[in-house]
Amino acid sequence: MTKQTVFSFSLVLIFLFHCTKTIAQTPDILKILDKPGEFTVFIRLLKSTGMSDQINGEVQKSTSGYTVFAPNDKAFSDLRSGTINSLTDLQKVQLIQFHILATGVTLSNFQTLSNPVPTQAGGIGKGEFPLNVTSSGKQVQLATGVVKATLGKTLYSDDNLIVYQVDKVLLPLDIFSGYEPTVSAPAESPPVATKVNESGAESLILNGMWLYIGMAVNIAAFSL
Incomplete structure (x- = not known):
């Protein structure tokens, strides 16, 4: 085997290794969300809007990464x-x-964000769907003007993509300005049952008898 053949073969191996590594490291948002089994509604929305393909495509080209907040089915x-x-x-x-x-935002970097935070839906101006983020230690909250969600566990993290679970659907004020969150109706108090025991019944009967006796005595005294 000549040196040129060996060199060419080495280049092919390096190329194949690089391609295999790149494919292995390319995240798929649907596979990430499908694994826990509790993001079926969000997955359905990603598919129906075509956003899953868009996210996967942009993540591959991005140099700053992406952060996705995923509401679970609850x-x-x-x-x-x-x-x-x-x-x-x-x-x-x-x-x-x-x-x-x-942009990819790690847990420790949320406190460095300046509010309002621009999202993919727009910028930071009125009508541009900004978020407000507050961070205290490991607790991160996202306020939309309609709801306040709490950041949960990290579902996936690499240099290109970070996916977090959130406990509420982030409802942008510009779409849901008149939205009122559901309020659970207070449970009705059970009716208070009136219970009269035997001694109470006897007491009522005796009191009634004395009442009639008293009335009879008064009537008799009056007629005299």
């Missing part, structure tokens, strides 16, 4: 009935984009 079930179905196709896309930051 977060969606806490919404008023018909909240998501009432949105237009454009508003559904904006809702998903509102859960994405065009």
Whole structure:
């Protein structure tokens, strides 16, 4: 085997290794969310809006990374009935984009963000879907002007993509300005049963008898 052949073969191996490594390190947002088994609604929205393909494509090209806030199924079930179905196709896309930051933010870096924080849905001006982030230690909260969500566990993290669970769907004020969160109705107090025991019944009977006797005595005295 000549030196040129060996050199060419080495280049092929390096190229194949590089391609295999790149493919292995390319995150897929749907696979990440599918693994825990509690993000079915969010996955369905990502698919129907085409945002899953867009996220995967942009993550591969990004040099600053992306951060995704993923509401679980319970977060969606806490919404008023018909909240998501009432949105237009454009508003559904904006809702998903509102859960994405065009930069990778680790837990320790949330406190360095300056409010308002721009999302993929827009900038920081009025009508541009900004977020407000507050951080205290490991506790991070995201305020939209409609709801305040708490950051949960990290579902995935690498240099290109970080995915966090959030306990509420991030509802942008510019779409949900008139939205009122559901309020659980207070449980009705059970009716108080009136119970008369035997001694109480006897007491009532005796008191009634004495009442009639007293009335009879008064009537007799009056007629005399």
